[in-house]
Amino acid sequence: MRYLFIHQNFPGQFRHAVRALADDPANEIVCVGETRNLKGRPQLHPRLRVLGYQMPAEARSRAHPYLRDYEAHVRRGQQVVRLLLQLRDANGFQPDVVVAHPGWGEALFLRDVFPHARHIQYFEFYYHGEGADVGFDPEFPATLDDQLRVRTKNSTQLQSVVQADAGLSPTAWQKSRYPIELQRKITVVHDGIDTAVVCPDPQAWVEINGQRLEAGQEIVTYVARNLEPYRGFHIFMRMLPKLQALRPNARVVIVGGDDVSYGRRLPEGQNYRQVYRKEVEGQVDWSKVFFVGKLPYGEYLKVLQISAAHVYLTYPFVLSWSALEAMSAGCLIVGSRTPPVEEVVEDGVSGVLVDFFDADALAARVAQVLADPAAYCPLRARARQVVQERYDLQAICLPRTLEIIRPRA
Incomplete structure (x- = not known):
């Protein structure tokens, strides 16, 4: 099987899954991350092919302030598309499964590049103007402007969740933050704790x-x-x-x-x-x-x-x-x-x-x-x-x- 993993700070939450899949010599795995985050990072597995993309220079945007994050996400998504087109057209790579974190825009256009793959995404947090982090702490009060901004902030994830075949969320509460009509796509599975390594030691x-x-x-x-x-x-x-x-x-x-x-x-x-x-x-x-x-x-x-x-x-x-x-x-x-x-x-x-x-x-x-x-x-x-x-x-x-x-x- 061919797998494509995408995370701006690769491996992010995909560390364990990527390693496990790479252990099977029948699998071909390509991983994508932002170049500056990959630099100096130790090799995760000898069978992985890890590619980096450069973030474009920040635009001198005249866009509405609510849309500036979204514009940056679109630009990041474009950079990922350029890299994937080269991977697809020059190298013939066609993944069976694409796994991505949608939070920074990398997943916006994946379905357009690989329409026949199974698309899995990691849904970490859906923002709300009230009832979660925004406005929780009276020492840092939220304004109506903050509430409207975070609603717009979800635009990237909404585009991504619609395109996904399935999703992962690490806790039930984090899943519950997503619109109820979209939760049917999301399964609660934590990244996992290696309890054999992370264990008590009375001699520590x-x-x-x-x-x-x-x-x-x-x-x-x-x-x-x-x-x-x-x-x-x-x-x-x-x-x-x-x-x-x-x-x-x-x-x-x-x-x-x-x-x-x-x-x-x-x-x-x-x-x-x-x-x-x-x-x-x-x-x-x-x-x-x-x-x-x-x-x-x-x-x-x-x-x-x-x-x-x-x-x-x-x-x-x-x-x-x-x-x-x-x-x-x-x-x-x-x-x-x-x-x-x-x-x-x-x-x-x-x-x-x-x-x-x-x-x-x-x-x-x-x-x-x-x-x-x-x-x-x-x-x-x-x-x-x-x-x-x-x-x-x-x-x-x-x-x-x-x-x-x-x-x-």
Whole structure:
């Protein structure tokens, strides 16, 4: 079989499926990504052919502001078409199956290039003017203009979902965000967690700034791709003074970069870490708080394995891989009572949930966990069991994904 995978940040969510299909010598697999994102990335599999496309220069558009993202998506889609036409006409490649993420426009014109292929798309998040991330946080209020803009923002996905034969969505809540008349095309299948790799390790330790931190100590962890309000970073920082008052020996490890993955950017030269650190300056003993930036995967896992309490906060938005990885590693999740978290964490059973905005309640619950770790061992065990039963890569998620992707008889 011939497969074509397209993702601007390849491999993205397709890593495991691509590897599994490439293991079969009967399959021919071509993968496409944006050139700048592919640069320097290690080879995923020796049998893959990986091609890059260049993004065109940004247009000096006079288009309505609501349409500027869509225009950029159309331009990206055109670049992908040019590359695929060369692949088709010069090399004779005709895929049986095309798998793509539609979020950036790469999937807009795939049906026009390969009309007879089976088209599968990864539907990650459908935007709403209310009831999800937009307008959730009163500290960053949404305007009517924001609501109208995000409605238009869905134009790319709507074009793509109409063309798709089938779709994948990682959680039930994320699927539920899509128009009900389109949900029939979408199957809930998470990308999967390798629970054999992401597992508890009572001997784990890390060294940070000359200090040895190890499992069994009072260590609070927080992980996000970037430190920003969408992942509750502002609430987490405001928790620190009270947490240190309650548990003065606790040490806090914060993993994440200073860019913005979601939401509003600050003025040039500023980042949210600076802003919220300044807000609590003079109230926090920074010698016990470690900002470690982005870590290699193995080091990141060790941080999870030494955690006594792992804080995971999020707007009603895409569920982070790190939340499920933390559960698989046996972390005690202290999470926000928001729909993405409630889907995977049951309060008092597989973790502890608090109101997203209540920094004092968050500090109190984290302190309780640190004060009596033995009492929360059953919750840790249940959290890992949930991931094994519902999100295990090899036993559940990868087989289901491949069943959807492979051509039907």
